[in-house]
Amino acid sequence: MEKNNVLIIGAGGVGRVTVFKCAQHHDIFKNITLASRTKSKCDNIVNDIYAKGYKIPIRTESVDADKISELTALIKDVQPNIVINVALPYQDLTIMEACLSAGVNYLDTANYEHPDTAKFCYEPQWNYHEKFQRNGILALLGCGFDPGVTNVYTAYARKHIFDRINTLDIIDCNAGDHGYPFATNFNPEINIREISAKGRFYENGNWHTTEPLSVKKVFNFPDEIGEKDIYLLYHEEMESLIKHYPEIKRMRFWMTFGESYLNHLRVLENVGMTRIDSVIYEGHKIVPLQFLKVLLPDPASLGSRTKGKTCIGCWINGEKGGDEKNYYIYNVCDHESCFIETGAQAISYTTGVPAALGAKMVISEQWKGSGVFNVEQFDPDPFMQEIKEWGLSWNETFPEKNTI
Numbered sequence: 311m312e313k314n315n316v317l318i319i320g321a322g323g324v325g326r327v328t329v330f331k332c333a334q335h336h337d338i339f340k341n342i343t344l345a346s347r348t349k350s351k352c353d354n355i356v357n358d359i360y361a362k363g364y365k366i367p368i369r370t371e372s373v374d375a376d377k378i379s380e381l382t383a384l385i386k387d388v389q390p391n392i393v394i395n396v397a398l399p400y401q402d403l404t405i406m407e408a409c410l411s412a413g414v415n416y417l418d419t420a421n422y423e424h425p426d427t428a429k430f431c432y433e434p435q436w437n438y439h440e441k442f443q444r445n446g447i448l449a450l451l452g453c454g455f456d457p458g459v460t461n462v463y464t465a466y467a468r469k470h471i472f473d474r475i476n477t478l479d480i481i482d483c484n485a486g487d488h489g490y491p492f493a494t495n496f497n498p499e500i501n502i503r504e505i506s507a508k509g510r511f512y513e514n515g516n517w518h519t520t521e522p523l524s525v526k527k528v529f530n531f532p533d534e535i536g537e538k539d540i541y542l543l544y545h546e547e548m549e550s551l552i553k554h555y556p557e558i559k560r561m562r563f564w565m566t567f568g569e570s571y572l573n574h575l576r577v578l579e580n581v582g583m584t585r586i587d588s589v590i591y592e593g594h595k596i597v598p599l600q601f602l603k604v605l606l607p608d609p610a611s612l613g614s615r616t617k618g619k620t621c622i623g624c625w626i627n628g629e630k631g632g633d634e635k636n637y638y639i640y641n642v643c644d645h646e647s648c649f650i651e652t653g654a655q656a657i658s659y660t661t662g663v664p665a666a667l668g669a670k671m672v673i674s675e676q677w678k679g680s681g682v683f684n685v686e687q688f689d690p691d692p693f694m695q696e697i698k699e700w701g702l703s704w705n706e707t708f709p710e711k712n713t714i
């Protein structure tokens with residue numbers, strides 16, 4: 311197999327950043343191929359990369375990643391060391407199947423979802439563990455920011471800061487403003503499915519369910535972001551983190567939303583526009599949420615309009631040497647800086663950077679193994695050392711009071 315060869319699937323906002331980061335690190339990624347359903351989207355990204363002066367040749371291809379044989383043929387032709395899947399969660403299993411057929415490592419940033427039912431669970435992908443093991447290849451799941459960097463932060467905290475983690479709160483703030491009354495920062499279908507689902511948190515060995523967006527707190531974010539409303543959601547990394555750190559007594563996930571966003575979402579839900587089952591419209595089957603996606607601004611177009619910052623991190627309470635402590639580790643990312651560098655806003659940036667760095671960890675065998683893994687199963691140190699240089703710095707504090 312030719313060395314240092316990467317195939318990226320998906321030419322959306324995250325794909326754009328991933329290709330930019332691979333091009334910036336072409337000492338590692340010698341040959342880059344970007345494939346998506348629409349080849350012109352790949353070509354646009356590559357033209358923007360060349361316009362920034364990067365000289366590395368980047369091949370572009372059209373592929374339907376729902377079709378295993380078509381994708382397997384492309385993988386065999388490209389012969390990558392790793393396939394980075396930044397298409398949609400619907401394609402996770404077909405891309406994993408194609409990687410198995412071609413004998414190539416796999417990486418993604420979101421758990422598999424069936425188009426008809428939102429489940430937010432890793433089981434369908436964890437079920438591939440033995441197949442990947444038998445083939446001597448690695449599947450790295452959830453290597454974006456959350457899931458992804460938040461899992462690495464947790465592993466880092468458990469390795470260096472705590473003997474035992476008692477509580478973990480993952481807090482995701484987007485304090486950016488794109489000027490639209492309602493738009494989603496990544497794929498609207500995936501985003502709205504996630505937010506309109508019931509909330510869930512883990513406490514003392516059990517999962518507890520809450521009504522969608524019914525649990526709210528105020529959190530004071532660093533770096534002049536200030537106080538924001540945060541809402542309890544279910545998020546997939548909690549499933550893998552509880553599996554790998556069963557000592558954790560309580561785990562929750564929080565996300566910020568503004569009033570305008572929530573008001574629009576409530577109305578859309580009330581009129582049935584967020585439904586994911588099909589309805590008949592003038593003799594045709596349509597899925598309301600897919601139709602809504604066509605009406606909403608393309609997330610990839612938000613970059614040039616978005617100002618402000620994101621702040622995503624882990625608030626952890628635990629014990630070290632018998633003493634209790636609080637620890638807050640987080641990244642702050644500026645939408646406008648991300649756009650200047652890559653032409654994408656910070657949500658895509660904070661996902662695409664760890665995807666590319668995770669691929670580097672696999673190619674360089676700093677993270678190695680056969681089977682299906684979540685990122686917290688590997689040594690966090692090389693990733694934490696490099697991610698600052700790759701564009702996502704991190705900060706840590708040891709707050710006296712537990713304010714979450």
Ligand code: NDP
Binds near residue numbers: 322454
């Ligand atoms: P977009 O919708 O902007 O882009 C998705 C891309 O995938 C599109 O270019 C689309 O191609 C392509 N695609 C869709 N279906 C197929 C298919 N069958 N075959 C080939 N290509 C296909 O999404 P984002 O870039 O915003 O998100 C990408 C992924 O990142 C998603 O899975 C999302 O859930 C995940 N994500 C993860 C985060 C994290 O922190 N872990 C945060 C944000 C996102 P085309 O346009 O040509 O149709």
